[in-house]
Amino acid sequence: MPRRASDSVPDTFLAEIREQPEALRRLVDARADVEVVAEALARRGVEVVRLVAHGSSDAAASYGVYVFGLLPGWTAFRDSISLSTYYRAELDFSRSAVIALSQSGETPDVVSYLRAARERGALTVAVTNEPRSALAEAAEWTLQLHAGDERAVAATKTLLNTFAVLALLAGVAAGRGDELADALRTTADRIAAALPGLEEAVAPIATTFAYVGRMYVIGRGIEFGTAREIALKLTETCRIAAEPLTSTDLSHGPIAALDAMFPVWAIASRDECLPALVAAAALARNAGATLVATGNAAEEVPDAEFCLPVPEAPRAVLAPLLSLIPGQLFAAALARAKGLDAAQPAGLTKVTLAQ
Template identity: 40%
Template sequence: MATTTSVMRSEIADQSEALRATVDALLPLTPEIARLARETRQVLFIARGSSDNAAVYGSYLLQAHAGRLATLASPSIATTYGAKVDLSGVLAVAISQSGRTEEIVDTMRWAADCGARTVGVTNKAGSPLTEAADVALVTQAGTEVAVPATKTYTTQLAALAVLALGLGAELEPDELRRVPEAIDGVLAQPTDQLDTIVERLVGVHGAVVSGRGMAFSTALEGALKLKEACYLHAMGLSYADLLHGPIAVVDRDTPALIVAAESSPTLSGTVELARRVTSAGAPAYGIGGGDALAQACDVSVPGPDLPEWLAPIGLILPAQLITEQLARRLGYNPDTPRGLGKVTQTS
């Protein structure tokens, strides 16, 4: 039976305060990050699940604004193959909400053994990840009870924004301090359009969630949420990849959720994707992107009032709200999706 309220919904509402506390706690650590920056050239992100989607944001952010090559690790190289890789000059950034996912902690330790310096991003002070890292960025999300990550995910994004500042990105820290206010603005928006999208998703078995650049991380995380809590066959794709064949799956019964920051250089391509989807007779639902994307979509939800480098912190909120509401509308409890727990151990 559907629940009338959920812990997930209350934790979505907690995000502005969690972000405010996280930014206040982590911005003073930029000198420690800068010290590591002087010893490294490249960045290797180590993560799984929602944390891996956060790492995608970090990768785009560091390459676009800090001038550093950033890649995503394959933890099995360390944990399964036991390979030795020269990581001198590399900053390994391990991201784990719990700080105790063995695969992530072990891979960060492996990276250190291979010559890397290390940063741990986690919500748990005193966890194995914080104890093993050269610098620990401990987010201030508080206890997260619902299995789908909401406030732990957005505070991870904030931690990666601080990382970018510490690594030399010429961005404005005061804009980061403005994020909680922008999150409050998203949460205060009228729900009519969001409610309409939820009702139109009832009965579909699959969806495509698409964005590009900084917003690609939001597409991946939005698709993951729909899979976790609503059991939809949701695919998160860059629109560049979507146009290389998978767009064939988008049809009347497989809608596209299309996400963009209003100030992004990828916005024009995102708008063209929405027009192509609707011209093919498929539904297109927008998240963010301002009037341009709204006019190209059947229904659209406004995004946050934030510059592109911070927009993903707010763009994920409508996807979280859609997921929570759709799960309850379908009769599922979004707090406890089947087969999932807060800590997933892999090898």
């Protein structure tokens, strides 16, 4: 039996984690919208994709760099928002597409950036759960997330669907739309199948981590966005100073700070970056850090104290959609263990209006 919350407060965050497979299937059902946008991108001969976002959506943007690079072979990057919105730099947007990601569609500087880019000739796409938001209204095209109503401040369904819509768009742009759509449906099934076991598996680890104040979350390549998202979830819901690092960046300084009370969450997926990840995990282990190994190649990480493997993805580029799940469940369990309400973190609201 999965461990269930014992108090009377309904755990919205956990409930929404469980709703993700259904939300993902809804997104794939709306694939036709993605095809229209992919066609618009192709007509304009877009060569460069500028991704802009904050928070969780920005973790999805990191994932976007990889799916666009690996599937249609596009140059994609997370653009500076302040260069265009604050400094008004004279950049050439004429051969660029802008994909602006905001679950609420109201993040002020993302909306400002998109408007400025559109004036300068960029093809603009809003990715949002709110088709009547300021972002959707400002953009030429909108890709709706179809995540349904999300009430917890910490994003889950909207985040997973942001990853998914980027993968689907990249797949359609590469002429592999059917393949990616099928693979996303299979991914939804595998998430649904894995959820109860993972929910059970994270509980004892959360108890052990109740006094942890800082963590690194490492992932390389396509899993770096996952690392960013899991670190952010742990920070906002569990008040841990969790920093995402590529496995290589861990060696360039941060390794010096590790000790037994400074654990490392390592996302190991079976792809070309796995050897680099495994090597970094070994360095962390030698520095005395407690290791939690996750991902579909979790078992390849030697000497991990805790192992949270996830099912293989039907396509390697979709591995992050599965790797996200243990991080979300662990955040929910740890917040509960610490007596925090993961759905309503201190000082946060669902729509962040900070400039």
